[in-house]
Amino acid sequence: MNDTLNIANGHLTIGGADCVELAKEYDTPLYVMDEGTVRRAVREFKASMDECYDGRGMVCYATKAFCCKEMCRIMKDEGIGLDTVSAGEIYTALSVGFPPERIVFTSNNKKDEEIAYAIDNHIGRITCDNMEELRRISAIASEKGRQVRVILRLKPGVEAHTFEAVMTGQIDSKFGFAIETGEALAAAKETAKLPGIDLAGIHCHIGSQIHDIAPFEKAAEVMAVFIAKLHDEGIEIKDLSLGGGFGIKYTEKDIPVPYGDYMKRVSKRLKECCEKYSLPVPFVMIEPGRSIAAPAGLTLYTVGSRKIIPGIRTYIGVDGGMCDDPRYALYKSEYTAVVANKADEPKDETVTIAGRTCESGDLIGENMPLQHAEAGDIIAVLATGAYNYSMASHYNRVPNAAVVMVKDGKSRVIVRRETWESMADNDV
Numbered sequence: 001m002n003d004t005l006n007i008a009n010g011h012l013t014i015g016g017a018d019c020v021e022l023a024k025e026y027d028t029p030l031y032v033m034d035e036g037t038v039r040r041a042v043r044e045f046k047a048s049m050d051e052c053y054d055g056r057g058m059v060c061y062a063t064k065a066f067c068c069k070e071m072c073r074i075m076k077d078e079g080i081g082l083d084t085v086s087a088g089e090i091y092t093a094l095s096v097g098f099p100p101e102r103i104v105f106t107s108n109n110k111k112d113e114e115i116a117y118a119i120d121n122h123i124g125r126i127t128c129d130n131m132e133e134l135r136r137i138s139a140i141a142s143e144k145g146r147q148v149r150v151i152l153r154l155k156p157g158v159e160a161h162t163f164e165a166v167m168t169g170q171i172d173s174k175f176g177f178a179i180e181t182g183e184a185l186a187a188a189k190e191t192a193k194l195p196g197i198d199l200a201g202i203h204c205h206i207g208s209q210i211h212d213i214a215p216f217e218k219a220a221e222v223m224a225v226f227i228a229k230l231h232d233e234g235i236e237i238k239d240l241s242l243g244g245g246f247g248i249k250y251t252e253k254d255i256p257v258p259y260g261d262y263m264k265r266v267s268k269r270l271k272e273c274c275e276k277y278s279l280p281v282p283f284v285m286i287e288p289g290r291s292i293a294a295p296a297g298l299t300l301y302t303v304g305s306r307k308i309i310p311g312i313r314t315y316i317g318v319d320g321g322m323c324d325d326p327r328y329a330l331y332k333s334e335y336t337a338v339v340a341n342k343a344d345e346p347k348d349e350t351v352t353i354a355g356r357t358c359e360s361g362d363l364i365g366e367n368m369p370l371q372h373a374e375a376g377d378i379i380a381v382l383a384t385g386a387y388n389y390s391m392a393s394h395y396n397r398v399p400n401a402a403v404v405m406v407k408d409g410k411s412r413v414i415v416r417r418e419t420w421e422s423m424a425d426n427d428v
């Protein structure tokens with residue numbers, strides 16, 4: 001699946017650490033992240049971004065994929081930015097000394113207190129989703145005597161082939177202003193007049209887990225044409241954020257595009273458009289989330305039961321499920337699983353991995369090829385580094401699993417396991 005995974009003495013290893021030993025040491029369910037893989041992905045994006053835009057651009061890790069202090073420390077150390085979606089994420093980043101000017105605050109419904117928090121803490125850019133929000137930002141910034149760098153979130157009208165729930169660039173989406181209806185132009189004109197706001201840029205994000213370059217190229221073109229249109233209206237756009245959404249390999253069916261190829265083709269298209277309209281190439285931002293975090297992670301579970309329904313299916317019951325990974329329940333997302341203590345045995349069974357909560361839909365996957373698994377075995381579900389911990393819930397009052405980071409065979413806890421007590425802490 002990827003180069004961080006290996007097999008040693010029949011056991012699956014990640015970043016040189018034995019998954020069976022990790023399960024023994026830290027208990028299960030357990031999220032494991034490989035630091036080397038995270039950093040490699042960041043560096044790959046950063047290097048191609050620098051190359052394609054002559055250093056005039058910024059990679060912003062979309063923290064919603066997996067936000068915790070250690071991830072923010074790594075991004076700070078790598079010198080990239082963050083694309084955050086809540087004051088909670090901003091707080092986490094600032095708490096490890098992340099430079100506020102490299103933080104972008106993007107969400108479709110910010111509370112006043114979040115806007116004020118972002119302004120008070122000198123967050124570099126706020127991406128704005130709707131007119132009410134823009135007026136509120138203007139009012140709050142003016143009251144504080146501040147000028148806020150704002151980016152407008154637009155719907156470029158580009159459809160990317162992905163799950164409907166994660167498609168965001170088309171007109172019937174809750175996110176942003178539509179270009180084709182004239183809504184975006186009207187919003188830009190009004191925003192340019194609002195006090196306390198410096199209308200610096202435009203933003204789009206067309207979806208997630210996309211394996212094609214063409215929709216990204218198209219989106220860049222649509223955005224460039226719109227920048228030209230704004231230029232004709234006397235509005236100069238300096239920043240262009242092209243969002244995230246780069247696909248990763250969950251199963252053999254996924255064939256991700258090398259990110260450098262994406263960057264080359266999209267930057268080429270963008271530069272051609274800018275040249276055509278005699279406009280300078282804007283400061284470009286991209287916001288990869290999944291592609292940085294997902295491949296670096298896996299989740300370890302202990303098998304509790306094996307239930308054979310003759311002629312129908314075999315359920316392998318594990319000690320986690322939708323409470324730590326709701327993606328199958330939400331989107332029917334497919335994963336690859338391995339019995340970590342039998343990693344060199346053939347996958348000669350087809351099973352359904354069932355979660356522990358009281359929902360029939362609480363599954364990690366159906367029809368999954370797997371080694372023969374029985375009670376006590378450790379199952380690793382691969383590529384769970386994004387949208388797993390960050391989407392975890394307390395359903396059934398199950399404590400959130402711990403997150404362990406491995407590096408060169410050594411491991412350390414980066415998020416402690418919740419306890420029954422810590423879960424009940426806010427109960428009155």
Ligand SMILES: *Cc1c(COP(=O)(O)O)cnc(C)c1O
Nearest residue numbers: 062205208244245287288289290
């Ligand atoms: C979710 C999101 C991202 C990250 O998407 P990935 O598919 O994880 O790369 C980037 N930008 C915005 C605005 C988002 O909503």
